[in-house]
Amino acid sequence: MSEAEPRLKALMVAALGGDQAAYRALLAALAPHLRAYFGRRTGPADAEDLVQETLIAIHTKRATYDPALPFTAWLHAIARYKLIDHFRRMKLRRTLPIEEAESVLADSDAESVAARRDVERLLAMLPEKKRALVRQVKIEGLSIAEAAARSGISESAVKVGVHRALKALSAMIGRDA
Amino acid sequence: MKTDALIDDLAGRGTAVSAGRAARILGLGAGGGALVSFVAMVLWLGIRPDMADAMATSAYWMKFFYTLLFAAAGFWTIDRLARPGTSSRRQMILEALPFAAIALLALVRLALVPAAMRMPMAMGHSSHVCPLRIAILALPVFAGTFWSLRKLAPTRPVISGLAAGLAAGALGAFIYAFHCDESAAAFVALWYTLGIGLVGLAGALLGRFLLRW
Known part of the structure; x- marks a missing residue:
């Protein structure tokens, strides 16, 4: 300059x-x-x-x-x-930022692991057939028709089964809490 | 904002700046502070009653010039430090000279009196209040000088804070000398300097945080 x-x-x-x-x-x-x-x-x-x-x-x-x-x-x-x-x-x-990013990831990881463990524990308390239906429809994301085809039951039976299973699950959660 | 727009904006606000403005800001801060300090000294401690007699003694002028020259060199140093791109080394050396002179004078005087007299000479009768009073009287000058420096551009915050503290301390000591009736060079070299140094230390500590821009 x-x-x-x-x-x-x-x-x-x-x-x-x-x-x-x-x-x-x-x-x-x-x-x-x-x-x-x-x-x-x-x-x-x-x-x-x-x-x-x-x-x-x-x-x-x-x-x-x-x-x-x-x-x-x-x-x-x-x-x-x-x-x-x-x-x-x-x-x-x-x-x-480094500290923040790490702590945010650590938090979300721990939370999802804990959530998954809770779901598995609850599902284990259901009868085997209902457990399979909930897993297929609510966790794997199959449609009612697909779940019905895989289990060899009618679509309405799938709907009723899932509905009752969820009701049972929410009752269990209520009892837990 | 885009840089070009910023330039347009700043250029539009580019009013004339008089040559002495930086010095006036410093003078206003230090002078305003000194005025408050002087009034505080008169109301709190009072000017020594034997002022007229004291002015006929060399001891009075020793204190007067030690503190005044220290303060003058101090404010000259600050004026340099407040301007980016200047060196203030010569001013800092100049600032050390009054202390060197009074320390030498004190040593000579102490050497000339009997050993038993030395301790009472150095301690005087007010060494327990002198440094703290100087520091308190320096506070308005200190505040005014920091106010000035924040308006200016000190690029070295800690050194600038130290210089501001020393200059304020020296001016506070100058004002305290209107009240103080000690007359030994050793007393002034020790206790006046301690008070000035305390304010300098406070300035260095605060400068780090307050002198940012």
Whole structure:
């Protein structure tokens, strides 16, 4: 950026004097520099956020620029500060998602295993024929017709059988609770 | 928001900024704090009754210049730290000079008196309250300086907090010297410096959290 220093500094000095066209030209000229600076050090999505944060910081902190000093050094110190701040926040954030994802999976696994075990335990208490019907229709997902064909009974017998089995199961659950 | 739109928005709000604005923010924070501290000192402790006589002694001016030069170098350091991309090493070295001078003076004075006099000289009669009073009187300056720094752009939060604490402590000590009637260099070198150091420590600890932007 060093060969750009005189031009950027002139724009900055004009901007501090209230020249909004110069200010716009300055910010527009800085954006690609900043994008490259952050892009080399972070991912592209983070880089664009950092470009915007840095532009906002340049705006809100512009009174801290002393025209007697190099503009590039001032700009670099701000960009570097924003980068360090970003890494500090990332360090906090990076540990969270991993932990969260794992704990979410662990929870859902344990729950479904427990649920399956409960269903098996309840089914085991049904008479064998009814147990087969419930398993086919409610767990394996066969249609009434398919279950009827497989068991060699009528469709209405399947419906009645499943209905009674579920009623018995819910009675058992009620008793359990 | 897209970056281009952001640039348009910021450019539209690019009003003129006068050259001395950063220094004025710092002056307002520190000066406002110092004013509150001075009033607090007058109401709480009172200016020493023998002020007119004391001003004829070198001991009075020793305290006056030790604390004033320490505070001046301190605020110069802060002015540098509050501006990104500047070095503040020279100012920090300058800040150490008043302490080096008073420590040297204290050692010479202690060496010149009989051994039995040394301890009473260093302890004075108010060493048990001096550092804490300085720290309390420094609080308004401390708050004002932190307020200023948050409006400016310190890129090193801990060092900037330390510098703010030391400068506030030194200004608090300067104000306390209007009340304090101790006159030994050893007393000032020890207990004034301890009070200033306590505020510096508090600044370093708080700077880490408060000086973010």
